[in-house]
Amino acid sequence: MYEGPIQDLVDELSRLPGIGPKSAQRLAFHIVKADPREARRLAEAIIQAKERVAFCRECGNVAEGDLCRICRDPGRDPTTLCVVEEPKDVVAMEKAGVLKGRYHVLGGAISPLDGIGPEDLRVKELLDRVEQDGVTEVIVATNPNLEGNATAMYVAALLKPAGIRVTRLASGLPVGGDLEYADEVTLGQALEGRREI
Amino acid sequence: MPLFKDQGIVVRQHKLGEADKIVTILTQGSGKIRAVAKGLRRTKSRFGARLEPFTHVSLLVHRGRGALDTVTQAEILSAHRTVREDLALLTAGEAMLEAVDRVAEEHERNVRLFLLLLSGLRVLDASPADPAAVAESFLLKLLSLSGFHPALTACAVCGNPAAALFSSGQGGAVCDGCAEHGAGPVAPEALSWLAGVARADLADAGGMTPPDAVRREARAMLYGFAEYHLERRMRTLPMLARTPLPAAVVP
Numbered sequence: 001m002y003e004g005p006i007q008d009l010v011d012e013l014s015r016l017p018g019i020g021p022k023s024a025q026r027l028a029f030h031i032v033k034a035d036p037r038e039a040r041r042l043a044e045a046i047i048q049a050k051e052r053v054a055f056c057r058e059c060g061n062v063a064e065g066d067l068c069r070i071c072r073d074p075g076r077d078p079t080t081l082c083v084v085e086e087p088k089d090v091v092a093m094e095k096a097g098v099l100k101g102r103y104h105v106l107g108g109a110i111s112p113l114d115g116i117g118p119e120d121l122r123v124k125e126l127l128d129r130v131e132q133d134g135v136t137e138v139i140v141a142t143n144p145n146l147e148g149n150a151t152a153m154y155v156a157a158l159l160k161p162a163g164i165r166v167t168r169l170a171s172g173l174p175v176g177g178d179l180e181y182a183d184e185v186t187l188g189q190a191l192e193g194r195r196e197i
Numbered sequence: 198m199p200l201f202k203d204q205g206i207v208v209r210q211h212k213l214g215e216a217d218k219i220v221t222i223l224t225q226g227s228g229k230i231r232a233v234a235k236g237l238r239r240t241k242s243r244f245g246a247r248l249e250p251f252t253h254v255s256l257l258v259h260r261g262r263g264a265l266d267t268v269t270q271a272e273i274l275s276a277h278r279t280v281r282e283d284l285a286l287l288t289a290g291e292a293m294l295e296a297v298d299r300v301a302e303e304h305e306r307n308v309r310l311f312l313l314l315l316s317g318l319r320v321l322d323a324s325p326a327d328p329a330a331v332a333e334s335f336l337l338k339l340l341s342l343s344g345f346h347p348a349l350t351a352c353a354v355c356g357n358p359a360a361a362l363f364s365s366g367q368g369g370a371v372c373d374g375c376a377e378h379g380a381g382p383v384a385p386e387a388l389s390w391l392a393g394v395a396r397a398d399l400a401d402a403g404g405m406t407p408p409d410a411v412r413r414e415a416r417a418m419l420y421g422f423a424e425y426h427l428e429r430r431m432r433t434l435p436m437l438a439r440t441p442l443p444a445a446v447v448p
Contacts, residue, residue: 018214112291113209113250115432146250146281153284174241183245185252185276 006032058129060105060122062087070094070102077101082139083126083155085109085148093141101139104129109147110154116147118154126155130164137165144171203227204255204274206314207248208294208301212238220248220268221298222256225311229301232258232266247271251280251290251318264303279322285440286321289328292433293317293335299427300343309342317399325403326443333416334394334402336423341395345426347419349392361385363418365425387414406443 001007006028014024031039055061056068063069070076070090080101084090090103106121129135140155142148156166172190173182182190205224213219218237222230236242247254248271257270280290297314301307317335325331340346347353348369352360360370364380370388371380390411394402407415420434 112288112433112436113295117436146287149281150284150287153282153287157284177241181243181245183247184273185246185249185278188278 056105059090059103060087060107060125061090061103078133079136080139081126081129081133081135081137082141084141085143085151089141089143099139101137106142106151109142109151111147111150121151123155123158127158130159130162135164137167140166140168144169199260200257200269201227201260202255202257204253205230206311206318207250207252207254208298209250210237210248216242218248219265222254223297223301223311223314224256225308226306228305228307229298229303230258230266231264231303232268233261234268234271244268244271246276247273249276249281250294251277253277253315253318275319275322277318277322279324280318283324283328285328286324288433288436288440289332290318290321292332292431292437293321293339295431295433296336296339296423296427299429299431300339310339313338313342320399320403323400325400327403327406329437329440329442330394330405331399331403332437333391333419334397334399336419337391337395338399340423340426343426345422347391347395347422349388349395360388363388365418365422369422383418384411384414386411387418391415391419409442412442 002010009028009031010021010024013019013027014021019027031042052064053062054065056063056071057066058071059068061068061070077100081104082093082099082101083104083106084093085106085108087105090105093099093103104122104126106123106126108116108121110116110118110121130138138155138159140152142151152168159166170193171186172193173179173186203224203226205222208221208223208229211219213233216238217233217235219231220234222232224230234244234248237244237248246252248268252273253275255272255274256268259267259269261267280286293314297310301310313335317331320331321328337347348360350370351358352370352372352375353368354371354375357372357374360372361382362371362373362376362380363369363383364371364376366379367375367377370383386407390405390407394405397405406412416438420431420438424431
């Protein structure tokens with residue numbers, strides 16, 4: 001539709017997730033109109049992200065180099081591991097800022113319906129780490145849905161016989177939510193996991 | 198009818214966009230439907246756990262113009278929580294859901310299939326001794342319901358009761374005279390175990406564990422037969438085959 005470079009840009013942008021042809025067109029024209037330095041910064045950031053970001057050898061999180069920031073930090077307790085599905089979940093947990101231990105990214109969750117079994121996840125690496133680092137507690141922070149729960153049960157069944165404390169993030173009412181809109185399953189779990197105040 | 202009420206069982210979910218999901222639901226009155234649940238992945242979603250797979254829900258659905266409907270309200274009738282909290286029950290349950298998803302037609306009422314799935318999940322929810330046997334019995338009943346009932350007690354071609362070979366393509370057990378290329382020999386114990394779970398109530402099937410060798414052979418036959426006739430590789434079956442089994446029950 002357009003000539004040469006601008007059409008190439010529109011085509012490339014529209015391959016990105018969630019970007020349709022119209023959005024791609026809008027972004028392309030924004031870039032063309034913008035300051036050349038701004039466009040160069042964007043191009044540079046994309047290349048750097050692709051070339052320098054790798055996965056951490058220890059935990060599987062995104063990292064710059066061999067180990068990620070958290071695994072490099074000697075102040076983080078290596079005997080507590082928090083197991084999550086994706087690197088995005090590490091970021092979410094870090095925002096909460098409560099965990100003093102380290103992470104282990106599985107790279108997904110067990111889902112028989114999608115043909116994803118335990119052997120497709122970084123479970124073996126988890127067992128190796130638990131053995132080598134003298135881990136005493138594993139906090140399973142997989143998503144509170146069907147696949148996440150199945151994964152949590154599987155991990156617990158593997159680690160419990162070795163005498164390791166396996167805990168699961170609590171399920172319950174979201175802060176700021178209304179009781180009357182809570183569903184029975186969530187409310188039931190919130191009641192079971194209630195705490196003394 | 199742009200807005201309709203029905204009850205259904207959530208069969209599976211797919212992610213859609215930023216925070217939505219497409220849920221596949223087997224309804225009582227409209228067969229399988231695929232509907233968008235807006236905001237389902239947000240922690241403060243108004244649907245919460247109501248549209249998780251295995252949940253039996255009462256629904257208010259907005260019929261879309263295309264293939265997708267939209268869920269506007271959902272109330273839990275039964276959450277089948279036990280099924281979700283045990284790996285063996287979950288694997289058996291997912292095998293049921295996958296088979297149902299395969300045979301159900303969109304917007305085509307199939308009350309018997311709905312009731313079969315509901316009773317299957319109820320049986321699993323009561324923690325049977327052998328959940329995989331319940332799933333295998335369920336699979337046989339589902340095949341019968343869909344018109345693929347395997348012959349297990351006599352030759353599928355001529356009715357000769359001395360059938361000691363098995364061929365998925367010919368419809369089950371076959372005798373020496375009728376067997377075509379591809380039919381393999383089977384132990385009579387494996388055939389009679391399959392015939393037993395096919396006949397039994399789903400609840401009773403959960404207590405019918407044969408010796409390991411019989412089970413292995415019966416499974417190879419049943420899984421092969423199911424995949425042949427459902428014309429698809431079933432992703433849940435390899436995991437179902439790996440679930441640990443209880444000790445054999447001597448009748």
